[in-house]
Amino acid sequence: MARRYHHGDLRTALLEHAERTVAEDGVDALSLRELARDAGVSHAAPRRHFRDRNDLLDALALTGFERLGAALRAVRVDGSFTDQLAMFAEAYVRFSVANPELLHLMWARKHARDDVGAAAREACAAPIAIIVDARAQGQVVDGDVERIGLSVFALVHGIAGLAAGGVLPEDQVPDAIATGVADLVDGLRPRE
Known part of the structure; x- marks a missing residue:
């Protein structure tokens, strides 16, 4: 079940969601669009913090x-x-x-x-x-x-x-x- 982002530090919430995805389904399952959906934010919101998927992987x-x-x-x-x-x-x-x-x-x-x-x-x-x-x-x-x-x-x-x-x-x-x-x-x- 996806945990929704409600307030606070979106970057940290996205990293937590990303790490959970990697732990459960592997690196190949990680996408910024799915991460946004799981966090309950617009599909563009992660790009405010990560240029692209590789930037997110580097942050992880x-x-x-x-x-x-x-x-x-x-x-x-x-x-x-x-x-x-x-x-x-x-x-x-x-x-x-x-x-x-x-x-x-x-x-x-x-x-x-x-x-x-x-x-x-x-x-x-x-x-x-x-x-x-x-x-x-x-x-x-x-x-x-x-x-x-x-x-x-x-x-x-x-x-x-x-x-x-x-x-x-x-x-x-x-x-x-x-x-x-x-x-x-x-x-x-x-x-x-």
């Missing part, structure tokens, strides 16, 4: 990255480098499982707006900071932090995708994170 991706960043910043960072990476991985997987279609939208397409890329970098800033700290303490090989971060992200995003898609059963996620992070950290350890 931006809000997704902002929420992901908030979830990752909320992680209590303590313990070993391995423990810290595992905590970030768990938070990322929780976000992914709760928002699989949104996560796909966030990462699966090139976004035209620069603020989306900036939000993605900001979302990943907290995990990158622990890699920088670990490298400064000699726990991680010298090298480009962005390259190392990409390896960490590939592992975590892969586990998250498998979990969100139901390929990796929920009860196996903690072990997959622990094993994957431990193997990765062991490979990043400096060699004598």
Whole structure:
């Protein structure tokens, strides 16, 4: 059942309707005209806030990255480098499982707006900071932090995708994170 827009912030209401549509029916089901109908406004009203469908998708991706960043910043960072990476991985997987279609939208397409890329970098800033700290303490090989971060992200995003898609059963996620992070950290350890 469509929820009607009555007053307040139309842009926010449209984004909420759009996110619900994406979550329930996928990105392909999203159209500005249908969004307007569902919100109970004229078909031209969404264009006051979004130039076109791609602009709306970029705005959804931006809000997704902002929420992901908030979830990752909320992680209590303590313990070993391995423990810290595992905590970030768990938070990322929780976000992914709760928002699989949104996560796909966030990462699966090139976004035209620069603020989306900036939000993605900001979302990943907290995990990158622990890699920088670990490298400064000699726990991680010298090298480009962005390259190392990409390896960490590939592992975590892969586990998250498998979990969100139901390929990796929920009860196996903690072990997959622990094993994957431990193997990765062991490979990043400096060699004598």
